[in-house]
Amino acid sequence: MNTLHQSFNVHFTYDVFFSDRLFDPTNSTLVDFLKNRHSEGFRKKLLFILDEGVTTSHPDLLEQIKAYFAPVSSVDMVPDLIVIPGGEGSKNDPALVDQLIDAIDRYGIDRHSYVVAIGGGSVLDLVGYVAAISHRGIRHIRIPTTVLSQNDSGIGVKNGVNYRGKKNFLGSFAPPTAVFNDSEFLKTLDDRDWRAGISEAIKVALIKDQPFFEWLETNAEKLAARDLDAMQYLIHRCAELHLNHIASGDPFEMGSSRPLDFGHWSAHKLEQLTDFEIRHGEAVAIGIALDSLYSQRLGWLSEADTNRILNLERTLGFSLFHPALDGDGVLKGLNEFREHLGGQLTIMLLKAIGKGVEVHEMDTELIREVIGILKENEIQPA
Template identity: 35%
Template sequence: MNAPTVVHLSLGERAYDIVIGQHHLDGLGARLAAQHAGRKAVVVTNAVVGPLYGARVEASLSRAGFQVGTVTIDDGETVKHLGTVSEIYDQLLERFRADRQTLLVALGGGVVGDITGFVAATYYRGVPFVQVPTTILAAVDSSVGGKTGVNHPLGKNLIGAFYQPVLVWADLEVFQTLEPRERSAGLAEVVKYGLIRDPALFDLLENHVEAIAALDPEMMARIVADSCRIKAEVVGEDEREGGVRALLNMGHTAGHAVEALTGYCQFRHGEAVAIGHCVAALISRNRGWLPDADYSRIAPLLRRLNLPVDLPSFSVDEYLKAMGRDKKWIGGKARWILLKGIGQGVIADDVATEEVISALIALGASE
């Protein structure tokens, strides 16, 4: 078994490691015991992941001397709201009597990680937490960087906080239990890193779709590590999204609108982001920024990864209204992440409504 890859995210006293490996889930407890003084841990997971990996994580923590409890929430984006947060608070206070040294362990995908991180940021004004991602999307994106939060009926992730984990522990073995659609959804975020910063990663995806679809261990280790390195570099430069970190929102301006308009239940987050990539790429091409040769590579790769590329049939006005509620709007205008080439993401605050409308109609929105 190869040694895990460690990506370090440098944030001064809030720095932490992202440990990426195969078959090392059972080593989590020993690692945490070596770096955390407290000996009480609460695992937060969901009804799908818990039966698969909950017992192993609990056993690992117990062997390392932790007193362990578990909170199980329902699966899916529809539970990502303040009601679920309040239910977890209740269990921490009443059932586990969690104190400020209690360690929260987020065992699951992006929803579990985002909720657990927000609970950790706000319970007793902050307790330590660990990300144990069980989806590709969580491993390459949402578990890294400290964005936590929940949705509001008017928009995605509108309630949240920047709050860093003390460790990200990614065991690629767990991807084997993901259904194919969930695997593809996670790969949309890997495509994002290729689009904004790493043309070699984009090339790798194009050239090895079959191996990636089969979860080839060597290929998965490489794309997860490359993605995490890019995100760690960006977050290390700009933790709170005052500048370059906005590049990580590639595909999310239109993608969040797709999710909101479909009630967070028709598309996986990564699927919506894939559609958002296509909207941003078309705006970029129409501006004359993105060469046709590069533009023509994006949708075909997404299709080969079994990701959607067309907008669901809502009106232009509905899309614009949904985008207008997104937190990425500044001074009444959307901040778009556009492309000047594969691997060349740029922040654009001057995108005219007419440009957006043209791209929306071309990709399936009604007039």
């Protein structure tokens, strides 16, 4: 038998910039980035796609973007800035995928051009997916506008949309060309979106960084009171931990391990069961509480540390129970979590604060018991 063998590596690199008032004429961060990638004699195009919630909160944003790029001769900005609905609903609408692909086709956005997404994590997921499947991959730039997208989803390598009632059933691994975190967008978030993104910081601290968890405890009241300096530190540290994991682990999830999805197996199902009325970060907070209590019931996590986790979430204003947890619907999330990657079921639990451990089976009766404990101790958000 005659066999040919092929093996090659593909190198990915991108920067996450932290800035303020990105489209202020005196802020050259974005335009300098584009100028550094200018090719002589070739003008790259920019197609902007914006989250409607962002343009509502920042009504001058469209004109600011146009004015910012007016004196820039090295790129051609498509005059039609596309505004689409935000939130998880955007990932449930196949018509939006077609609409954005049509815009890419109509304006001749090629593989040397850029699609620029401004919005929350759902819009970034959608736009990244559209960019990845158009022309087999168009470069995309992310400008996250929520805590959750600035510290987690917007800086990672995943894109996707929901399909057949399953979260991120269609998707791609396509790293952004760059990410620009602008703290100005955080100031107009409502309290739910401000709070929701903090759950991803709790998650990564619990599995990777005990000192960061202790910092969260110390600064919980500041964060709850919307202290911007505290939030900027949280976002930077959380982003750093996520990026370090992507670089050192399995960025395209070729195995069965998903350590950064601690608390997520139930969270994803809870989102679906509530028709996405609950925010992703709110569902993750409940999932963290559930899996922390489960770890305690296994005898791994001390009662004192478990209470520290639950008290931190409550201080931040999270509710740790939702009526959709009643019944066995959420238990279906275990198999769906396994199906998403295939192979073994692999769930991250806790041995201690800052130390995660993977297991390959979960006791459904024990899960029901833990849900019952959360229900008995339900505390509504402030």
